[in-house]
Amino acid sequence: LALPLTLPATPAAAAPAGTPARQLTDVIPAPAETRPDPRDTFTLGPLTVIRTSPHSTPARQVGRQLAEILRPATGYPLPVLPVHATPLPEIALLIGGADARLGQEGYQLDVTRRGVTIRANTSAGLFAGTQTLRQLLPAQIEASERQRTTWAIPGGSITDHPRFAYRGAMLDLARHFHTVGEIKAYIDLLSQYKINFLHLHLTDDQGWRIQIDSWPRLTTVGGGPGTGVDGAGPGYLTKADYKAVTAYAAERHITIVPEIDMPGHTNAAQSTYAELNCDGVAPPPRTDTAVGYSSLCIDDELTYQFIEDVIRELAEITPGPYLHIGGDEAHATTDEDYTTFMRRVLPLVSKYGKRAFGWNEVMQVDPATDVVAQFWGTGTTNTDLAEAVARGNKVVMSPANKAYLDMKYDRNTPLGLSWAGYIEVRDAYDWNPAQRVTGVGEDAVLGVEAPLWSETLRSLDDIEYMAFPRLPAIAELGWSTAASHDWESFRTRLGAQAPRWRLQDVDYYPSPQVPWL
Numbered sequence: 001l002a003l004p005l006t007l008p009a010t011p012a013a014a015a016p017a018g019t020p021a022r023q024l025t026d027v028i029p030a031p032a033e034t035r036p037d038p039r040d041t042f043t044l045g046p047l048t049v050i051r052t053s054p055h056s057t058p059a060r061q062v063g064r065q066l067a068e069i070l071r072p073a074t075g076y077p078l079p080v081l082p083v084h085a086t087p088l089p090e091i092a093l094l095i096g097g098a099d100a101r102l103g104q105e106g107y108q109l110d111v112t113r114r115g116v117t118i119r120a121n122t123s124a125g126l127f128a129g130t131q132t133l134r135q136l137l138p139a140q141i142e143a144s145e146r147q148r149t150t151w152a153i154p155g156g157s158i159t160d161h162p163r164f165a166y167r168g169a170m171l172d173l174a175r176h177f178h179t180v181g182e183i184k185a186y187i188d189l190l191s192q193y194k195i196n197f198l199h200l201h202l203t204d205d206q207g208w209r210i211q212i213d214s215w216p217r218l219t220t221v222g223g224g225p226g227t228g229v230d231g232a233g234p235g236y237l238t239k240a241d242y243k244a245v246t247a248y249a250a251e252r253h254i255t256i257v258p259e260i261d262m263p264g265h266t267n268a269a270q271s272t273y274a275e276l277n278c279d280g281v282a283p284p285p286r287t288d289t290a291v292g293y294s295s296l297c298i299d300d301e302l303t304y305q306f307i308e309d310v311i312r313e314l315a316e317i318t319p320g321p322y323l324h325i326g327g328d329e330a331h332a333t334t335d336e337d338y339t340t341f342m343r344r345v346l347p348l349v350s351k352y353g354k355r356a357f358g359w360n361e362v363m364q365v366d367p368a369t370d371v372v373a374q375f376w377g378t379g380t381t382n383t384d385l386a387e388a389v390a391r392g393n394k395v396v397m398s399p400a401n402k403a404y405l406d407m408k409y410d411r412n413t414p415l416g417l418s419w420a421g422y423i424e425v426r427d428a429y430d431w432n433p434a435q436r437v438t439g440v441g442e443d444a445v446l447g448v449e450a451p452l453w454s455e456t457l458r459s460l461d462d463i464e465y466m467a468f469p470r471l472p473a474i475a476e477l478g479w480s481t482a483a484s485h486d487w488e489s490f491r492t493r494l495g496a497q498a499p500r501w502r503l504q505d506v507d508y509y510p511s512p513q514v515p516w517l
């Protein structure tokens with residue numbers, strides 16, 4: 001144990017007058033059960049150590065990640081050590097021996113005068129617990145330089161686990177490419193709100209953004225200079241980039257879901273390779289935002305060779321269980337052709353060891369029950385979806401008029417679209433994923449996802465402005481119990497996140513519906 005000889009002075013300064021004391025319940029998403037004990041506060045100090053389960057590499061990894069989050073603002077050494085009997089003030093991170101009810105992602109967090117203990121069955125649960133701990137510390141913990149404050153954590157205990165297994169977000173790399181750095185920055189933000197899936201929309205009419213070795217021009221031409229909306233979003237992920245993104249996400253317990261959209265939304269591929277068109281003629285590249293005009297050639301064997309190459313190469317570099325094949329807005333494909341196409345392509349996803357995801361249109365073809373439907377409609381009925389659910393298919397809920405982060409907040413929002421309406425924070429929060437579509441109840445809902453389409457977005461600031469504060473609303477719908485749903489509580493907790501976002505340089509939209517601190 002190598003503690004520095006001169007420890008940084010413990011600052012005595014209390015929170016500035018007027019700042020309300022944090023409570024154990026001031027967390028987004030709201031934990032399942034909290035039992036505050038106001039007599040018990042733990043204060044992080046220069047002697048605090050982080051202890052992790054002995055011989056557990058995953059627990060040590062979570063410990064190291066927590067130390068990295070806490071060191072800049074505290075200036076404390078926070079060494080990460082195996083569990084030991086030495087009576088030092090400590091944060092203990094323990095895998096195993098936790099309540100079975102916590103499942104794969106839950107955790108138990110106890111704060112007493114002597115320290116903090118987080119217990120979980122898995123490293124994912126432990127990681128989730130550290131994100132809660134982070135929010136229980138003063139907002140200044142997010143600062144990149146040393147702060148003078150008392151690092152008090154409110155006492156009591158939390159028992160927490162998610163309502164839904166799938167809590168997702170989506171980035172659209174096709175309309176405007178987002179760099180590896182931008183994707184990683186978004187992953188960092190997502191992980192703070194216990195989001196565990198990031199869906200990457202990798203191909204569309206305006207661009208192809210993932211390297212495929214057997215069809216090399218997809219990226220150099222289809223993702224090259226002049227691609228993207230207005231020609232202003234060129235770029236693509238090499239396989240090495242993609243692996244770096246999936247690994248970075250995995251360290252934060254986020255699984256990447258890659259999407260190749262088909263049989264429509266394919267102009268970037270078809271304008272690059274003439275042979276992918278029924279008439280053998282390559283259409284011009286498109287940089288406008290129209291949808292529904294492109295279609296792969298359904299009766300041509302080359303189409304299926306192409307799709308199989310893409311699925312095989314993408315599955316090879318995708319550690320997660322899912323591969324999304326789009327299937328939305330195929331208005332240039334007849335219903336009959338659409339069915340022919342999907343019935344050939346869905347088995348290819350299984351052939352390469354993945355479980356298929358598709359936008360809700362895919363349910364028209366009565367796919368196998370392991371195919372997940374992503375609902376993006378604005379209504380409350382969908383016969384194909386309800387029938388699929390009756391057969392056993394699961395659904396991820398992304399209703400466009402609630403969960404689409406690219407919709408404007410109101411008529412003055414400078415970015416975004418409005419085809420599904422304006423979505424203020426309260427609209428994004430006030431709905432129940434298990435009561436949204438007739439026939440799609442709690443058991444059929446795998447979870448929720450907040451897509452962010454990039455027609456109008458370019459920079460990370462643009463992404464942040466549309467995602468914050470609505471992303472935390474969707475995250476809470478995915479994690480917290482239906483019984484805890486409460487707008488007044490949510491808006492207060494949301495307002496208290498703002499000092500954290502300012503310190504993290506998150507360019508959020510200061511909605512008038514929220515009492516911002």
Ligand code: TNX
Pocket residue numbers: 291328329359376404406417453454455
């Ligand atoms: C509809 S949602 C689309 C996308 C657009 C989005 C814009 C869906 C499955 N398709 O192609 O980018 O609207 O909000």
